[in-house]
Amino acid sequence: MDYKTIIVGIAGGTGSGKTSVTHAIIKNLEKKGIHSILLEQDSYYKRNDHLTYEQRVTLNYDHPDAIDFDLLETHILALKNNKSIEKPIYDFQVHNRVNRTEHIEPANLIIVEGILVLAIEKIRNLFDAKIFVDTDDDERLLRRIERDLNERARSFESIKNQYIKTVKPMHLEFVEPSKRYADVIIPRGKDNKVGINMVVSRLRYLFNKLKNK
Numbered sequence: 001m002d003y004k005t006i007i008v009g010i011a012g013g014t015g016s017g018k019t020s021v022t023h024a025i026i027k028n029l030e031k032k033g034i035h036s037i038l039l040e041q042d043s044y045y046k047r048n049d050h051l052t053y054e055q056r057v058t059l060n061y062d063h064p065d066a067i068d069f070d071l072l073e074t075h076i077l078a079l080k081n082n083k084s085i086e087k088p089i090y091d092f093q094v095h096n097r098v099n100r101t102e103h104i105e106p107a108n109l110i111i112v113e114g115i116l117v118l119a120i121e122k123i124r125n126l127f128d129a130k131i132f133v134d135t136d137d138d139e140r141l142l143r144r145i146e147r148d149l150n151e152r153a154r155s156f157e158s159i160k161n162q163y164i165k166t167v168k169p170m171h172l173e174f175v176e177p178s179k180r181y182a183d184v185i186i187p188r189g190k191d192n193k194v195g196i197n198m199v200v201s202r203l204r205y206l207f208n209k210l211k212n213k
């Protein structure tokens, strides 16, 4: 293998534990002196400045068209070519990007996390390792309800309506079928310490190979 940069994709349904698993991987690698950078698919939701808040609330945020995958691809390729990027910042409470960005410097290890990152062919093809976090639907839903109530300023009614109208159907159409592209499936999310440690070991191996070239 001839890596200049290692790019890892981490997908899974909403509430599956992708973010928690990703942070566990990053933390474990950091302890071993390996710095990685994270691109969250959520940061790449398209701007909807032309819509009112009431209109933005009703959008389908689980369909691939909601996300600017062209910009995500451009940013992954820029980092791979040793160039810095300005990562967008998304605000879930107002359903829109904010006017600030986060400056990200290149690193040898890039992690791209999000519900659809394995579903989109041109993004999937950029990954050296593809991971799917697999958690039971009922647990994912319970976690999502709790999180959206506490962290995303949503009402129970809005969470329920969104789940039935868009989240569940898009999960069945796009997210769940993308599991077939994964190299590694991590059941149960962050509680699966063995699975996480195996991924960390593999990434350390690839990183050391890259460093010693």
Ligand SMILES: Nc1ncnc2c1ncn2[C@@H]1O[C@H](COP(=O)(O)OP(=O)(O)O)[C@@H](O)[C@H]1O
Pocket (backbone or CB within 6 Å): 012, 013, 014, 015, 016, 017, 018, 019, 020, 021, 143, 144, 147, 188, 189, 190, 191
């Ligand atoms: N194993 C777990 N047990 C209990 N709560 C969890 C677990 N994993 C994640 N959570 C919680 O569930 C919510 C969603 O987890 P997160 O890692 O953000 O998932 P995702 O990024 O897939 O939506 C968060 O509030 C998180 O703290």
Ligand SMILES: Nc1ccn([C@@H]2O[C@H](COP(=O)(O)O)[C@@H](O)[C@H]2O)c(=O)n1
Pocket (backbone or CB within 6 Å): 013, 014, 015, 018, 019, 042, 045, 061, 062, 091, 092, 094, 095, 096, 114, 115, 167
């Ligand atoms: N304005 C928005 C944008 C996205 N969502 C939901 O976020 C979910 C993806 O994030 P996870 O951390 O759960 O993977 C996705 O299922 C969207 O429905 C939203 O509710 N509002």
